[in-house]
Amino acid sequence: MSKLKHRLMRSFLLLTSICLLSGAAVADEWIYSVVDGDNLWDFSQKYLDSPLRYEKLRRLNNVQFPKRMKPGTRLRVPMAWIRNNPVPAKIEAVQGQANIIRADGSPPVAATPGTLLQLGDTIKTGADSTVAVKFADSTLLTLYSNGEMRFNHLSAHGETGMVDSRLHLIDGRLDTKVTPAVGPGSRFEIETPSAISAVRGTVYRAAVTDGGGISNVEVLEGKVQVSGSSKRRLVPSGFGTQVAAGKPPIKPRKLLAAPAFDDIPQPIRQLQWTLGWGALPGAKTYRMEISATRDFKLLLWEQKSQYAKSALPDLPDGSYFVRVRGIDDLGLEGQDAVAPIVLDAHPQPPVALNPPDGRVLRGKPAELQWTASEEAARYVLEIASDAAFSNLLVEQKDLDTTRYTVDEITEPGTYHWRLTSIAADGEIGPPGAARKWELKPEPEKVEPALEADEDSLTASWNDAGPGRRYHVQLAYDRSFKEMEIDRVTEEPKIAFEQIGGQVRYLRVRVIEPDGYQGPWGTVQRVDPAPDPTAWLIPALGVLGLILL
Numbered sequence: 267m268s269k270l271k272h273r274l275m276r277s278f279l280l281l282t283s284i285c286l287l288s289g290a291a292v293a294d295e296w297i298y299s300v301v302d303g304d305n306l307w308d309f310s311q312k313y314l315d316s317p318l319r320y321e322k323l324r325r326l327n328n329v330q331f332p333k334r335m336k337p338g339t340r341l342r343v344p345m346a347w348i349r350n351n352p353v354p355a356k357i358e359a360v361q362g363q364a365n366i367i368r369a370d371g372s373p374p375v376a377a378t379p380g381t382l383l384q385l386g387d388t389i390k391t392g393a394d395s396t397v398a399v400k401f402a403d404s405t406l407l408t409l410y411s412n413g414e415m416r417f418n419h420l421s422a423h424g425e426t427g428m429v430d431s432r433l434h435l436i437d438g439r440l441d442t443k444v445t446p447a448v449g450p451g452s453r454f455e456i457e458t459p460s461a462i463s464a465v466r467g468t469v470y471r472a473a474v475t476d477g478g479g480i481s482n483v484e485v486l487e488g489k490v491q492v493s494g495s496s497k498r499r500l501v502p503s504g505f506g507t508q509v510a511a512g513k514p515p516i517k518p519r520k521l522l523a524a525p526a527f528d529d530i531p532q533p534i535r536q537l538q539w540t541l542g543w544g545a546l547p548g549a550k551t552y553r554m555e556i557s558a559t560r561d562f563k564l565l566l567w568e569q570k571s572q573y574a575k576s577a578l579p580d581l582p583d584g585s586y587f588v589r590v591r592g593i594d595d596l597g598l599e600g601q602d603a604v605a606p607i608v609l610d611a612h613p614q615p616p617v618a619l620n621p622p623d624g625r626v627l628r629g630k631p632a633e634l635q636w637t638a639s640e641e642a643a644r645y646v647l648e649i650a651s652d653a654a655f656s657n658l659l660v661e662q663k664d665l666d667t668t669r670y671t672v673d674e675i676t677e678p679g680t681y682h683w684r685l686t687s688i689a690a691d692g693e694i695g696p697p698g699a700a701r702k703w704e705l706k707p708e709p710e711k712v713e714p715a716l717e718a719d720e721d722s723l724t725a726s727w728n729d730a731g732p733g734r735r736y737h738v739q740l741a742y743d744r745s746f747k748e749m750e751i752d753r754v755t756e757e758p759k760i761a762f763e764q765i766g767g768q769v770r771y772l773r774v775r776v777i778e779p780d781g782y783q784g785p786w787g788t789v790q791r792v793d794p795a796p797d798p799t800a801w802l803i804p805a806l807g808v809l810g811l812i813l814l
Contacts, residue, residue, distance in 0.1 A: 362395025413438025522600025535696030549592030613641030615698030629708030642687030709784030
């Protein structure tokens with residue numbers, strides 16, 4: 267019985283060893299499905315490092331008819347037998363300025379679309395710059411502003427479709443869209459100063475900050491295995507991790523949700539229009555980016571803001587895509603909110619100069635003045651009685667000056683005006699900011715009437731209406747330099763003493779409720795009162811003649 271147990275145990279261990287070895291072998295094998303027309307010799311020439319492996323491959327797979335293999339037959343091919351050859355990556359697109367530092371020590375060259383990148387080459391991007399790189403398996407990587415990345419390994423396993431790409435992100439941040447692996451030889455790995463992230467097909471971001479001391483990884487699709495300090499963590503979709511130098515990756519943290527945009531007009535016709543979105547709990551800042559394409563292969567503009575809004579940049583008119591995401595306290599960036607936008611803010615309208623907005627004008631036509639827009643050849647001027655410009659009173663469509671006298675409008679009221687630029691090619695831009703002025707009549711001149719009694723004079727005039735006041739001046743000279751009275755009163759009259767032997771001058775004007783001072787009325791001459799003793803001397807003279 268003991269011998270039987272011993273034999274059974276040996277058989278079990280042997281079977282276990284075979285299974286384990288078989289599993290290890292499978293992990294290092296490429297499985298190929300035969301298609302119609304395949305034969306083992308051509309297969310060996312096409313995919314293997316030497317056609318002399320033909321016989322070994324036939325025996326390994328027990329192929330009975332190597333010239334007429336049945337479609338669907340699965341061939342096991344050890345990875346060690348498959349041809350391995352270097353394969354360059356390629357610059358797909360460039361925005362801004364980026365340089366390539368060659369591994370062979372040759373002078374740096376500017377990155378341009380189509381430039382091939384070899385093993386050991388390094389890319390550096392400048393400020394406000396982006397580079398898109400495409401690998402042999404169509405994996406796409408975008409390196410953003412002020413980034414630096416070296417290509418540590420670039421190879422392919424013959425024509426199998428398996429590509430081995432390994433990169434070193436020295437500084438900055440990048441996005442990747444990794445093509446799903448087609449076999450055990452496929453590999454895509456990004457190394458940073460503090461971590462290694464390995465994937466077999468996914469969409470994720472990586473960033474290096476703090477002088478290389480911190481690495482962040484954010485997974486948007488698939489899974490990413492992140493290593494640091496000999497520890498590994500599998501980060502699923504919708505989560506991120508951070509790796510500090512010399513430390514293992516932190517437990518994956520759920521990324522912030524995508525924010526919701528406020529209403530976006532289509533098109534956006536206002537220059538530097540402010541885009542807003544709902545504030546996210548846990549967001550310390552937000553990243554905002556604009557691209558010409560939905561895949562954001564290249565960025566035309568990016569900005570970080572601590573507020574849930576940002577003014578759009580002055581880009582040429584056209585269709586774009588904007589995306590926004592929240593950034594948490596660790597610097598992990600969340601899910602993207604993406605929206606299409608259409609900008610139509612050119613040619614830019616001029617800036618209105620005069621009259622100042624809301625100015626009250628009295629009894630004279632408005633003299634409108636504006637700046638000369640560099641993008642305009644002519645202007646459209648609109649004047650309306652309402653802020654919505656639904657009731658146009660004046661519409662000048664072909665002005666080539668920067669001034670206009672509004673002789674057409676003479677009635678009191680509030681008037682709104684705005685300007686639109688017309689480019690030399692006839693393109694009409696968006697209306698500029700609306701402004702308004704108020705036209706009021708000039709106050710009538712005050713013509714006081716004088717009434718005298720024994721000791722005083724009273725000047726009175728017509729009441730100009732509620733809220734009006736009156737400026738009264740009484741002077742000893744017609745130029746009103748020697749003042750006796752200089753007073754503002756709310757009553758349409760004023761009393762002052764009579765003075766014998768002294769000619770004086772009086773004038774009055776209306777002060778409107780808004781402080782506007784009307785024109786002076788006619789200057790009134792105030793003659794002195796008659797001297798009651800003036801008749802006495804002549805009378806005494808006559809009496810003296812009679813007595814004589």
